[in-house]
Amino acid sequence: MKMKAVSQKALRCAVVLAVALVTAVALPAQNKPYPTAAQLAPTPPMGWNSWNHFAGKVDEADVRAAAKAMVDSGMAAAGYKYIVIDDTWQGKRDAQGFIHPNSKFPDMPGLIQYVHSLGLKFGIYSSPGPQTCAGYEGSYGHVQQDAETYARWGVDYLKYDLCSYLGIMHKEAANNPAKALAMQQAAYLKMYKALAAAGRPIVFSLCQYGIGDVWKWGPSVGGNLWRTTGDIQDNYARMATIGFGQAGLAKYAGPGHWNDPDMLEVGNGGMTNEEYRTHMSLWALLAAPLIAGNDLSHMSPATLAILTNREVIAVDQDRLGREGDRVSKNGALEIWAKPLTGGAKAVGLFNRDTQPHSMTLQLSVVNFPPHAHLRDLWRHKTVHAHHGAYTVTVPAHGVVLLKLTR
Structure with a gap:
């Protein structure tokens, strides 16, 4: 009887220890300091975003195909690692206010697990406003809940688009630019603090089109990268206007803090290969994030060669962290x-x-x-x-x- 009692006690201890270990793995460690900006993004992030090619039509199958193609094509080996879903993934909130994906993404945690299983990282999109640019559910009023959801799912990168929050700023700040800027900064800082509180390291991408000279204050609200311009388009004139318009911003970039002239259009068909080489070269010299925006599952050899030129990528990813x-x-x-x-x-x-x-x-x-x-x-x-x-x-x-x- 005594030996049996000891065995039962040992069993109970083993169960308690196992539960503790599982909990430690499943939940972010709250007692560890949140990574510094330079630890989160020591070089400009490289990856893929769904918007430029798929826009609102993107679904789980597209994202899985992009992740697989990133590995199979050699892009991952060349340095690309983030797979980012842009707008239109959001569904409704439950009674407690937590966001759920819509029917295009029936198993978001499973999708993220798949991306991670390939050795890649996963990114998602939201807005500080009530709605995203495409009219889907934003994070307004649910910032902490969304940060906790992203951490629980295993998200590694958040693109946070100003969108409908602009309307709130205009309404509340009226003709007071200083107040509008303070509201914008507070909205981004609020999400950064929520991400830090959630405990999972998440690269924070500020998408607000360069409003208020964001390069001057982006680091103070936790930004790892910030859009310096409006949206890019797949034509030489717009790409050149944006790219060559970055002159003078170099002093605001460095490890952990990157000027972002928007995503790459390489391979989407609106420019010649010569123009796409200009696009890639200029972004590399600018130490800009290299976020491909094409259909990775259907790339020409020329497109792949441009995107995976390791000597050009090395210019962008140089550890000195200086923008040209x-x-x-x-x-x-x-x-x-x-x-x-x-x-x-x-x-x-x-x-x-x-x-x-x-x-x-x-x-x-x-x-x-x-x-x-x-x-x-x-x-x-x-x-x-x-x-x-x-x-x-x-x-x-x-x-x-x-x-x-x-």
Whole structure:
């Protein structure tokens, strides 16, 4: 009888220990400090977002296919890791106020588990307003509940779109810009604090179109990246307006805090491959998040080659964390440069004209000696300067992207 009693006691202890272990795994650790911005996003996030190609038609099958294609295509191996569902996933709230996905996403936790099983991370979308841009349920009045839901599901990235909260700002702040800005900042800070309280590390993407010079205050509300412009479109004119319009913002970016000129349109069909190389090169020089927006399941070899050019990606992901800026502008011809680790530098020669042009890079302009080593990152070959200058013909709407080392 005594031995039996001891066995039962041991069994009870084992059960208690097992429950404690399961709880420790299932729930975020509340006693650990929330990661710093530099820990959450030490380099610009890389991944895929559903909006540019699928918009409101996206469903679970599309997202699963994108995740699988990211791995199978080699994009994951090249550095892409976030699979982000944009607008239109939200369903209704239950009696307690917790959000549930709609019928397009019948098993959100299962979908997230699948994405994680591939070695990828998962992102989701909401708004501080009552509704999202597409008219779905926003987080207004339910910020803490939504943060807890995201943590429970296993979300790793949140895109938080101002959308209908703009109407609230305009109504309550009327013609008082300072009050409107304070309201916007408070709304983003509220979600950041809720995410931190929920305990799961989640990269926080501020989508508010650059309103109020967000690059000046984004870090103070927990932002890891912030949109600096309105929405991109899949055409050269809009891409160029946004990309080249980033001049002067470099000092506001760094590890954990990135200027975001919106997602990539590479492969969506509205530009030539030359223009898409310009798009990719410019975003890399800008240390911008590389968030693909095409159908990953149906990519041409050319599209895949652009998105997975590791030498170009290395410029974007350089650990120094410096954003590039414009060095010179001569009509439609622009030279941009980005400092890299070890004293190297990436230099882009951009031709915004509709005709090819010869361009010359004087190495002294970017503070390099005459006999520096030059590598063409799209042609994957070493090129040579003569008497301290490198001259090359740049295609219409094209780019020559170089890496200079001493």
